[in-house]
Amino acid sequence: MRAVRYLDAGVVREGTLTDDGRVTPQPAPAGTPALEGLITGRFTDHHVHLQLVDHARLAGSRLGRVLDLGAEPGWIRGVASTAAPIVAYAGPFLTAPGGYPSDRAWAPAGSVRGVTDAEDAATAVHEAAAAGAAVVKIVAHSEAGPVLDDDAVQAIVDSAVAEGLLVVAHAEGAGQAQRMARLRADMLAHAPFTEPLTDAEIDAQVAAVSWISTLAVHDETHQAIAIDNVRRFAEAGGTVLYGTDMGNGDTPIDLREAEIIALRAAGVDGIRLLTALAPLPAVGTDALLLVPSDDPLLARPLTPADLEA
Structure with a gap:
């Protein structure tokens, strides 16, 4: 004892x-x-892609829970039902027809769901809920193709609320982080890295959304932007969650040292850092x-x- x-x-x-x-x-x-x-308890990674890694290796890691943000729904449901650690998931990326990442070779078959309009948006959310999803993921990457319009995004959000699901948004491109916060996403899949946010925009983000960090996946320029945004967001009382975008490049299937170092550079340390890691009880x-x-x-x-x- x-x-x-x-x-x-x-x-x-x-x-x-x-x-x-x-x-x-x-x-x-x-x-x-x-x-x-x-x-x-073991830690949480709030942004992973288990179809892109050897997910069996998670059992020996320091992670006790992961949130998968883009996978073929039948596949990820099977993994979540049998795997250690705890796996929560979104199922497919919800994007505009032809939008990111539908044209990416790394995206597994069935992991992207094009949404045509507001009516189809509600159907897509219902499909995700029926597949056991805990969240839905909206893609708003305006630098890589078409994005969902406001009506479709709002329909996704409204349907997610009705289904009891949270909404995570990939916001990339000028103004997209602010747009997703305005349209009531619950979380941003990446701390904003496209552009420095103004103090007023930071305050609006604090009031609306949580940020999943993913600082270590960026090049030097975008990481510097993201770190400064996170520093000011955290200082203003925003909720920062540890996430690595595991599977995006050569990422460890465990706690990622580079992500911890980047969070500390943003002033997220001590109890605040441990809270961002969301350990299991x-x-x-x-x-x-x-x-x-x-x-x-x-x-x-x-x-x-x-x-x-």
């Missing part, structure tokens, strides 16, 4: 690590040896991480040897 500090919904609490490797919320008796470091599971010095880059699975040290 060890006295431990553990993370509970963004708050560090005192608890007990029992001999079977589980955390209980009761503080340990006086004199109980303490385990150095912070205990958390530490109480009630044996899939725990030990985080030395409260630094997620040092996180490793808790082992029986930690109880013996």
